[in-house]
Amino acid sequence: xxxxxxxxxxxxxxxxxxxxxxxxxxFVFLIFGFLIGSFYWAxxxxxxxxxxxxxxxxxxxxxxxxxQLLLSALSFDMKNLPKEPLQDN
Numbered sequence: 787x788x789x790x791x792x793x794x795x796x797x798x799x800x801x802x803x804x805x806x807x808x809x810x811x812x813f814v815f816l817i818f819g820f821l822i823g824s825f826y827w828a829x830x831x832x833x834x835x836x837x838x839x840x841x842x843x844x845x846x847x848x849x850x851x852x853x854q855l856l857l858s859a860l861s862f863d864m865k866n867l868p869k870e871p872l873q874d875n
Contacts, residue, residue, distance in 0.1 A: 796863075805866070808859040816852030819845050 797806040823845030830837045 803862075805859040805862040808855045808862070812852045812855030812859060814852070815848040815855065819848035819850075819852060823849070 793809070797803070797809060826837050826841045826845060
């Protein structure tokens, strides 16, 4: 729960940057790829006809792109360290 709170505060409430867009698009592409893949997989099981390479890539490409965007957002998060302290002792 704290992880999601930190992500929301850091990337959507306080500062909107490239990682914010990457997070949103990454999750959208990932969910879309899994939904399309599940739909065509169930359809091919029901009909008994194998899925074509185009339908497989229609599901695989958004999943790969979504994972790349989420990894890029994670990399941005790890590089985003404060350079000066908030308070001097």
